[in-house]
Amino acid sequence: MTKITFKKGNDFYEQVYQVVSLVPFGRVTTYGAIARYLGSAQSSRVVGYAMNNSHARVPKVPAHRVVNRNGMLTGKHFFGSDNAMQRMLEAEGIIVENDTVMSFTALFWDPAVYLL
DNA sequence: AAGGTGACAGTTT
DNA sequence: TAAACTGCCACCT
Numbered sequence: 001m002t003k004i005t006f007k008k009g010n011d012f013y014e015q016v017y018q019v020v021s022l023v024p025f026g027r028v029t030t031y032g033a034i035a036r037y038l039g040s041a042q043s044s045r046v047v048g049y050a051m052n053n054s055h056a057r058v059p060k061v062p063a064h065r066v067v068n069r070n071g072m073l074t075g076k077h078f079f080g081s082d083n084a085m086q087r088m089l090e091a092e093g094i095i096v097e098n099d100t101v102m103s104f105t106a107l108f109w110d111p112a113v114y115l116l
Numbered sequence: 117a118a119g120g121t122g123a124c125a126g127t128t129t
Numbered sequence: 130t131a132a133a134c135t136g137c138c139a140c141c142t
Contacts, residue, residue, distance in 0.1 A: 063123080
């Protein structure tokens with residue numbers, strides 16, 4: 001009886017990575033949306049925490065497409081340079097100004113809506 | 117084993 | 130309207 005246990009990152013983490021990987025090119029989503037889609041609407045902080053380890057993940061999850069509910073790049077500091085996250089987003093056609101995604105509501109991709 | 121931390125979010129001043 | 134406070138849940142020391 002071998003119960004598979006992940007030393008780090010429960011299913012929750014895996015699911016977070018999964019959802020983030022599904023965010024389409026040029027779109028963004030929020031921590032809260034992901035948490036809600038996974039059934040834990042109040043675990044948004046945990047989602048952010050999961051992203052912390054996302055860099056160690058392969059394939060690398062597009063963590064730059066995840067922002068907070070205001071469209072603010074709160075996690076930009078976790079990318080090499082301070083404006084690395086912004087540049088990645090801009091490379092996808094997303095306008096970032098003052099650490100905030102412009103037209104955020106239009107670019108917002110809600111997994112609960114587009115995912116089954 | 118217990119307490120502290122955080123890439124958030126919602127509510128209250 | 131903007132700033133501050135509180136709840137939340139998994140991880141780390």
